[in-house]
Amino acid sequence: MSGKLLDFKAAGFTFVLFLILLLLPPFIPRFFVYILGLIYVTSLLAMSLNLLVGHGGMYQFHHAVFYGVGAYAVALILTKTSLPAWVAFIGGPILAALTGLIIGWFCVRLTRLYFGMLQISLCSLIWAIVYRWYKFTGGDDGIHGIPMPRFLSSLNSSYYFILIVLALSFFLLYLILKSPFGSTLQAIRDNPQRCEAVGINVRRHQLRAIVIGTFFAGIAGVLFVVLERSVFPDLLFWVLSLEIFIMCLLGGWFTFAGPMLGAAITVALRTFVGKYTEYWTLILGVLLILLIFFLPEGVMGYFLGVFKSRGKGMAERRNP
Amino acid sequence: MGFLPNIGPAEFLSQLLVGFSRAMILFTVCAGLSFVLGVLRVPNIAHGSLYMIGAFVTFSLSKSFGGSSGFWFALLLAPLVVAGISLVAERGLFRHLYQREHLMLLLFTFALALILGDLVKIFWGAEYRSVPAPDILKGSISILGASFPRYNLFLIFIGLLVAVALWLFVNRTKIGKISRAAAVDRDMVALLGINVSRVFAGAFVIGCCLAGLGGALVAPTVSITLGMDHTLIIEAFLIVTIGGLGNMWGALVGSLIFGVTQSLGVLIFPQFAIVFPFAAVVIVLLLRPKGLLKSVW
Numbered sequence: 266m267s268g269k270l271l272d273f274k275a276a277g278f279t280f281v282l283f284l285i286l287l288l289l290p291p292f293i294p295r296f297f298v299y300i301l302g303l304i305y306v307t308s309l310l311a312m313s314l315n316l317l318v319g320h321g322g323m324y325q326f327h328h329a330v331f332y333g334v335g336a337y338a339v340a341l342i343l344t345k346t347s348l349p350a351w352v353a354f355i356g357g358p359i360l361a362a363l364t365g366l367i368i369g370w371f372c373v374r375l376t377r378l379y380f381g382m383l384q385i386s387l388c389s390l391i392w393a394i395v396y397r398w399y400k401f402t403g404g405d406d407g408i409h410g411i412p413m414p415r416f417l418s419s420l421n422s423s424y425y426f427i428l429i430v431l432a433l434s435f436f437l438l439y440l441i442l443k444s445p446f447g448s449t450l451q452a453i454r455d456n457p458q459r460c461e462a463v464g465i466n467v468r469r470h471q472l473r474a475i476v477i478g479t480f481f482a483g484i485a486g487v488l489f490v491v492l493e494r495s496v497f498p499d500l501l502f503w504v505l506s507l508e509i510f511i512m513c514l515l516g517g518w519f520t521f522a523g524p525m526l527g528a529a530i531t532v533a534l535r536t537f538v539g540k541y542t543e544y545w546t547l548i549l550g551v552l553l554i555l556l557i558f559f560l561p562e563g564v565m566g567y568f569l570g571v572f573k574s575r576g577k578g579m580a581e582r583r584n585p
Numbered sequence: 586m587g588f589l590p591n592i593g594p595a596e597f598l599s600q601l602l603v604g605f606s607r608a609m610i611l612f613t614v615c616a617g618l619s620f621v622l623g624v625l626r627v628p629n630i631a632h633g634s635l636y637m638i639g640a641f642v643t644f645s646l647s648k649s650f651g652g653s654s655g656f657w658f659a660l661l662l663a664p665l666v667v668a669g670i671s672l673v674a675e676r677g678l679f680r681h682l683y684q685r686e687h688l689m690l691l692l693f694t695f696a697l698a699l700i701l702g703d704l705v706k707i708f709w710g711a712e713y714r715s716v717p718a719p720d721i722l723k724g725s726i727s728i729l730g731a732s733f734p735r736y737n738l739f740l741i742f743i744g745l746l747v748a749v750a751l752w753l754f755v756n757r758t759k760i761g762k763i764s765r766a767a768a769v770d771r772d773m774v775a776l777l778g779i780n781v782s783r784v785f786a787g788a789f790v791i792g793c794c795l796a797g798l799g800g801a802l803v804a805p806t807v808s809i810t811l812g813m814d815h816t817l818i819i820e821a822f823l824i825v826t827i828g829g830l831g832n833m834w835g836a837l838v839g840s841l842i843f844g845v846t847q848s849l850g851v852l853i854f855p856q857f858a859i860v861f862p863f864a865a866v867v868i869v870l871l872l873r874p875k876g877l878l879k880s881v882w
Contacts, residue, residue: 324688375874378628378687382826383870389819390863397857503819507630507695514692544707550699554678557693561685 279522283432290421299492302424304532305431306488311512311524312438313481318510319518320442321474322454323372324381327388328509331479333501335361335486337395340408340496350414354487361483362476364391369475373468376457385503392501407497417491427488434481439521441477450474511553517563526565599731600848606737608844609744610803614817615824615836616751617795623768623831624788626687627679630694632796633818634701635671639663639800640809641705644714647804653720660801667797668790670701675789680782702814711811718805736805743802747795751833754791764788768831820862827869829876838877842869 290298310332317325335357342353368387372380395402402408417423441447453460453467461467490496499505508531516527531549538545560567618632646659674697682693718736725734755761767774767784775781807813824843828835843862850861869877 318688371871371874378830379826379875382822382830383874385819386823386826386863386866386870389823390860390867393860393863394857397860399856502815504815507692510688510692511695544703546699547703550696550703553696553699554693557682557685557689557696561689 279435283428286428287425290424295420298420298424300532300536302420302427302492304529305427306485306492307509307512307532308525308528309431309434309488310482310485311509311516311528312435313478313485314509315513315518315524316438316442316481317474317478319513319524320447320454321450321471321478323471323475324377325384325475325478326381326510327385327503327506328478328482329503329505330388330391330501331361331365331482332486332489332505333395333496333498334364334391335483336490336496336500337402337408337486338483339487339490340411341402343411343413344408357487357490358480358483361486362480365475365479365482366472369472369479373471373475388501389503392498392503395501396498402498405498407495409495411490411494411496413491413494423491426491430484430488434484438481442521446470446473511549513563514553515556515563517566519562520565523563523565527563530564595729595731596852597849598729599733600852601845602728602731602733602741603737604845604848605841606740606744606844607848608840609740609747610799610806611820611824611844612744612837612840613747613802614796614799615821615828615840616747616833617792617799618821619825619828619831619833619836620751620764620795621789621792622825623833624764625683625785627690627694628687628822629792630691630818631674631697631701632694632793632821633814634698634705635667635793635796636800636803636817637705637809637811637814638670638701639667639797640716640804640813641709641714641800642666642797643801643804644716644809645709647716656716656719656805659716659804660798663801664794664797667800668794671793672786672790675786679789680786683782683785698814698818702811706811714809716804716809722805740802740806747798748837755833760784760787823863823866827866827876829878829880831880832876832878835876835878835880842866
């Protein structure tokens with residue numbers, strides 16, 4: 266991600282794509298509008314994880330919990346209190362980031378697999394509480410029929426809202442990665458010892474990245490509620506966390522937009538293969554194994570490697 | 586104990602024993618997971634799926650053998666079936682990936698878990714299945730006034746047997762010693778002229794075999810269904826972590842903590858019983874982030 270701040274070709278392409286997607290809803294069936302919305306929500310989630318795993322090199326195994334915390338925060342504020350909707354929409358990501366701060370504060374003391382294991386156990390505790398606290402969170406039934414403010418009453422308006430928030434988040438994440446902070450984060454991923462030696466506070470940078478990543482996961486959770494109007498404990502289950510990992514892998518760890526592509530592939534696969542067979546996870550599993558064997562840098566990473574640098578530097582980044 | 590109403594010593598004791606027997610199933614599975622983690626350094630997510638396959642195979646075998654003795658055949662054969670599956674997976678796919686990063690290996694085992702989960706769905710369907718316990722283990726006996734199912738006593742016995750057998754295997758046999766050495770320094774072991782790839786295959790199969798045994802043991806006590814792999818594997822990972830990654834005795838300690846806090850949690854606060862073990866894990870990890878016992882990593 267080094268080099269000039271804005272690649273004009275890529276920026277132009279992104280902007281045109283954004284405009285096309287913005288104009289799309291009147292021309293396509295409702296179902297596709299919904300699926301596209303789901304793809305946007307999931308891709309924001311995948312990008313927030315990739316900030317931590319792909320660019321930060323941290324084993325954030327249980328990222329879905331922050332998505333769930335954001336979603337549940339909105340759902341609970343909207344159903345249990347009479348606060349205005351914007352409080353809920355801002356409160357969701359903030360609560361997710363706060364949870365991320367608390368959990369991350371413990372985790373950054375450790376590295377690699379120990380980091381991941383502590384992360385899983387702390388997050389599983391949150392899952393278990395949400396799953397069981399029937400009176401407050403609805404337990405395994407979840408909460409359904411969450412009231413939305415009037416400007417989000419139709420599917421199309423939700424679509425626009427989600428797309429615009431996604432575009433803003435996309436832009437913000439890009440700026441964060443291009444900032445000195447982003448470069449430092451990637452340097453920590455590649456060589457934590459050397460970073461420490463030149464006077465970088467590794468833990469503090471990692472913790473900051475976790476707070477940012479979980480904040481964006483919380484935004485994705487809010488958008489999920491906007492789209493679905495319901496929450497359920499599977500949003501915080503570890504299987505979803507690993508699915509996000511797969512999306513990042515599918516798209517490419519070391520690319521910026523790769524996780525979006527991975528999320529799009531996964532959601533599309535689940536929707537369209539799921540129509541023909543109930544065994545879509547079998548197909549996902551086989552695809553994943555093929556990917557690990559033949560295309561470890563992901564679809565986007567592969568094409569970027571072919572078209573741009575002919576894989577230069579890719580190999581070094583793959584094996585830190 | 587004013588805040589714990591209606592709990593007599595008999596209930597406490599029987600619940601404690603239920604916790605122990607649950608811990609023994611967990612230990613059987615986690616010892617395998619821990620062994621694989623220690624020797625191959627792979628957090629094997631497919632371990633839970635193999636446990637589920639063990640349970641389903643036990644169901645099919647004990648049904649086709651029929652009668653009271655069917656379960657005993659199943660108990661012997663199910664781990665072998667699971668071992669066969671894991672051998673194919675290891676030699677066919679897994680061994681080509683040992684040089685990769687942990688994250689890739691983790692995702693590979695997750696892919697394997699997805700595939701195995703759907704294969705179970707294809708073979709056995711989504712219905713709930715149950716396996717009857719053999720006649721000799723039916724009913725319950727009373728210990729100090731507490732009524733206690735015989736099958737659970739059998740589980741505790743088997744768990745102790747597995748612990749002793751594993752101890753003998755790891756400490757008293759040559760292949761056990763080699764695999765312990767490979768866990769510490771695989772390059773050095775390879776330099777001594779030992780085929781490390783084969784040691785890895787053996788360790789993987791033994792670990793997975795224990796998952797199958799755990800699945801067979803749990804079969805008569807629960808309803809066997811899809812999704813039992815998902816709940817188990819997360820528990821197993823946490824147990825292995827609090828015990829110390831790759832430490833078999835850690836797996837025993839972790840299983841006891843997990844099983845007992847859960848069963849006593851039922852007495853205190855039934856609705857939140859599953860929260861207790863997770864809370865216990867968090868407390869242990871905050872005090873000792875690298876686990877209670879020494880990790881082999």
